Amino acid sequence: MSIVHETITLERHYDATPERVFQAFASPEAKAQWFPSAPDGWTFRPGEFEFREGGLETSASGPPGGELYHNTTRYHDIVPNRRIIYSYEMARGDQRISVSMQSVDLFAESGGTRLVLTDQGAYLDGLDNASNRRRGLEPQLDQLAKAVLAGSLQEGAS
Amino acid sequence: MFAALADASRRSMVERLGRGSASVKELAAPLSMSLPAVMQHLRVLESSGLVSSAKTGRVRTCRINPAALRTAEDWIAVRRADLSAQLDRLGTYLENS
Numbered sequence: 001m002s003i004v005h006e007t008i009t010l011e012r013h014y015d016a017t018p019e020r021v022f023q024a025f026a027s028p029e030a031k032a033q034w035f036p037s038a039p040d041g042w043t044f045r046p047g048e049f050e051f052r053e054g055g056l057e058t059s060a061s062g063p064p065g066g067e068l069y070h071n072t073t074r075y076h077d078i079v080p081n082r083r084i085i086y087s088y089e090m091a092r093g094d095q096r097i098s099v100s101m102q103s104v105d106l107f108a109e110s111g112g113t114r115l116v117l118t119d120q121g122a123y124l125d126g127l128d129n130a131s132n133r134r135r136g137l138e139p140q141l142d143q144l145a146k147a148v149l150a151g152s153l154q155e156g157a158s
Numbered sequence: 159m160f161a162a163l164a165d166a167s168r169r170s171m172v173e174r175l176g177r178g179s180a181s182v183k184e185l186a187a188p189l190s191m192s193l194p195a196v197m198q199h200l201r202v203l204e205s206s207g208l209v210s211s212a213k214t215g216r217v218r219t220c221r222i223n224p225a226a227l228r229t230a231e232d233w234i235a236v237r238r239a240d241l242s243a244q245l246d247r248l249g250t251y252l253e254n255s
Contacts, residue, residue, distance in 0.1 A: 012245045016252040024248055034251040037240060115248075119241060 008119040015112040018081040022106060025084055026051050036061065053078050057086075067093045082106055098123045162206035167191065168199050172222070175209060179221035182211075 014021055024030045028049040036044035036059070045068075047058035055075045062068040070091045077085040084104045090097045100121035107114040162168060171185050186196040200220060203209035211220040 008241055010242055010245055012249060014249055014252050020252060021248075024251060030251070030255070033255075034247040035244065037244060037247075115245065117241065117245060 004123045006121050006123060008117075008121075010117045010119075012115045012117075013109070013112060014115060018106045018108050018113045021113045021115060022081045022084075025104065026080075051075065051078070069097075096124060162202050162208055165199065165202075168203055171196070171199060171203065171220075172208060175220055175222045179219050182218045182220065185220060 024034065028046070028051075031049075032046060036046075042061050043064070044061045045059060047060065048056045050056050053075055057073040057075070058071065060068040060070045071088055072091070073086050073088040075084070075086045077083065083106060085101070086103075087099065087101045089099045098121050100119055102117065102119045105116040105118070107116070167189055170189060174180055174185060174188070182193060182196055182200065185200070186193055189196065200209065200211060204211060207223060209220055210223045211218050213219075
């Protein structure tokens with residue numbers, strides 16, 4: 001059994017105040033308008049929405065007639081208009097795929113907000129995600145590629 | 159590449175190399191396998207392009223060949239693209255609300 005750790009950092013500038021950006025995460029109505037990714041006619045089912053420290057947020061999505069992917073999020077640290085830190089696990093059916101920590105950092109800057117998203121994931125072996133299932137990669141190769149990924153990417157990046 | 163990865167010993171070797179380069183002796187250690195047997199597996203991995211090795215003095219050092227991991231890099235790229243698309247949707251939402 002192995003784990004692959006992967007960190008993704010993304011940065012954006014929005015022409016909106018930190019208050020408005022924060023509200024897009026805090027309000028279920030607002031978040032429903034941008035958060036769900038629904039490729040190829042996938043459905044998205046929102047569940048719990050407890051935007052508070054210790055609160056739970058759940059949702060499920062999946063292809064028509066196919067197995068559902070479940071997202072279970074726990075909010076850990078919320079500083080209004082400044083930062084949000086949460087952990088989430090993804091499961092396909094009842095099988096866990098990954099456990100990740102994600103932080104959203106908001107900085108007021110001229111004309112709006114700089115958002116820095118950092119996603120630190122632990123991907124469990126033998127499982128893959130929706131994207132590479134769609135790509136039809138060999139499960140075994142996936143498993144192995146994930147196992148060697150961290151090291152080789154570090155090498156490639158240096 | 160699929161054939162190269164079909165064998166449990168070779169998978170174990172590749173997983174080990176994923177944590178950093180290693181000598182043939184280091185690869186053999188956890189496998190309770192003779193050095194010639196490990197060399198044989200290594201040749202299969204090398205012919206697949208997944209692993210390369212170089213000999214310095216008496217030590218042959220093996221490493222993963224990142225270029226062979228196109229599909230894994232694709233996978234990372236897709237992960238990043240999913241999150242990136244999400245932040246783009248947030249931007250669209252902020253512009254239009």
